[in-house]
Amino acid sequence: MSGKNRQKGWKDIPIGGLIDKGGTAKEYKTGDWRTFCPVRDESKCINCMICWAYCPDSAIKTKDGKMTGFDLDYCKGCGICASVCPVKCIKMEKEEK
Amino acid sequence: MEKVKLVPFSGNQSAAYAMKQIEPDVVAAYPITPQTEIVMGFSQYVADGKVKTEMIPVESEHSAMSACIGASAGGARTMTATSSQGLALMWEMLYIAASTRLPIVMPVVNRALSGPINIHCDHSDTMGTRDSGWLQIYCENAQEVYESMILAVRIAEHPDIQLPVMVCQDGFITSHAVEGVQLFDDKTVKDFIGEYKPRFSLLDIEHPVTVGPLDLQDYYFEHKMQQSDAMKRTLSIIPDIFSEFEKKFGKKHNFVEGYKLEDAEVAICALSSTAGTARGVVDKLRKDGHKVGLLKPRFFRPFPKDAILKSLSKIKALAVLDRSESFSAGGGPLFTEVEAAFYNEKSNPLIADYIYGLGGRDIFEADIENVFRQLIDIAKSGKVKEKIQFIGVRE
Numbered sequence: 001m002s003g004k005n006r007q008k009g010w011k012d013i014p015i016g017g018l019i020d021k022g023g024t025a026k027e028y029k030t031g032d033w034r035t036f037c038p039v040r041d042e043s044k045c046i047n048c049m050i051c052w053a054y055c056p057d058s059a060i061k062t063k064d065g066k067m068t069g070f071d072l073d074y075c076k077g078c079g080i081c082a083s084v085c086p087v088k089c090i091k092m093e094k095e096e097k
Numbered sequence: 098m099e100k101v102k103l104v105p106f107s108g109n110q111s112a113a114y115a116m117k118q119i120e121p122d123v124v125a126a127y128p129i130t131p132q133t134e135i136v137m138g139f140s141q142y143v144a145d146g147k148v149k150t151e152m153i154p155v156e157s158e159h160s161a162m163s164a165c166i167g168a169s170a171g172g173a174r175t176m177t178a179t180s181s182q183g184l185a186l187m188w189e190m191l192y193i194a195a196s197t198r199l200p201i202v203m204p205v206v207n208r209a210l211s212g213p214i215n216i217h218c219d220h221s222d223t224m225g226t227r228d229s230g231w232l233q234i235y236c237e238n239a240q241e242v243y244e245s246m247i248l249a250v251r252i253a254e255h256p257d258i259q260l261p262v263m264v265c266q267d268g269f270i271t272s273h274a275v276e277g278v279q280l281f282d283d284k285t286v287k288d289f290i291g292e293y294k295p296r297f298s299l300l301d302i303e304h305p306v307t308v309g310p311l312d313l314q315d316y317y318f319e320h321k322m323q324q325s326d327a328m329k330r331t332l333s334i335i336p337d338i339f340s341e342f343e344k345k346f347g348k349k350h351n352f353v354e355g356y357k358l359e360d361a362e363v364a365i366c367a368l369s370s371t372a373g374t375a376r377g378v379v380d381k382l383r384k385d386g387h388k389v390g391l392l393k394p395r396f397f398r399p400f401p402k403d404a405i406l407k408s409l410s411k412i413k414a415l416a417v418l419d420r421s422e423s424f425s426a427g428g429g430p431l432f433t434e435v436e437a438a439f440y441n442e443k444s445n446p447l448i449a450d451y452i453y454g455l456g457g458r459d460i461f462e463a464d465i466e467n468v469f470r471q472l473i474d475i476a477k478s479g480k481v482k483e484k485i486q487f488i489g490v491r492e
Contacts, residue, residue: 010319016198017320019307
């Protein structure tokens, strides 16, 4: 790992696996597990919200009844949205890290 | 010179009395032969109101160590005690205590592991836990048990160590034999150990923490690195604690204790009570003009490699006495580590392993004398005929 995503080294973390404060789960971005990233063709999307209903990580973003994109902080790239999309407007593309 | 006052104490009583003076916040323990008297004795101190310790009489050793882990994570100075099968039943929790970096102190009265079932002394129980991340101090007699218990608290709780410590003594041989023990007064002991300042507490609701979370590919290795580093650092930190102990109590401690090694040509390396027997044999053979010596490692974890090498640098032939068999087909645990320590050294002695005393089989002065005589032959001939031998087993 390098650059801004670099995780802390052994000298910089509390010993013994201790988590030294509360509420840290919200800092845990499970999106970094992702290998394939969903990409939507907006022109084909019919805003049926089936992807929203199926997404196991609540990572489909919506506004005013319309699908607006993916929350990549939490999308793990499972591909369920692409699989269930009735008009096949979502493709899973290999992500370069 | 001030006359030293001795009290008649067994090894177990020494451990229990040290615990009384240390007065931990929590003791969770389960009695097991030959450790029983420690739990029994300490429970009596609790029942008599001599200590304010919260005593948890649990239903098993797995629960004992689990309760200790919980108590220690709650910020309590915590102790337990065990032997043999009890230590084996604690197994998974031993690793959790060490890797969670909880400074628990535990006297262990060495007893053979089953099976066949046996209640007498050997070191198979603690040697089996040598990779658990606990420090291990091995004691020759009741006096060492008493002093090591007090030292162990300071070592475990040192801010740069934060690791649990086992204080080992030989089952029945030390635990039940009554010897004269010099005790320190309560106040000096309390002054030396100081007030326990935990680095966190689960009960501190102002500073909520999580203890023992899932730790996967991304951080587990870093935590193991910290643990490895802490164990390595014990080698440079503990000598300071020895010096402080000496200043306070006038008693010397070290990672290893040598006896007549200065001009020795052959030596025996042995842990715990057998070192006492060997010392007598050294004296006897010295009278006959043989240059023999003894090395007693006090610590097995950390493994005091440098101290061992330094002490044995001029030895021509060395016998390592192992009171346990590790079934590696390559010798007992003390032997394999001592022998490995000499690898790549400029000069090293010829080394042989003698496995003895399993399941409490006695080792006699004559047995040790025989080992010394074999060593003298080895030094003369330059050859180790049999690398691994078993002392006292019937053909």
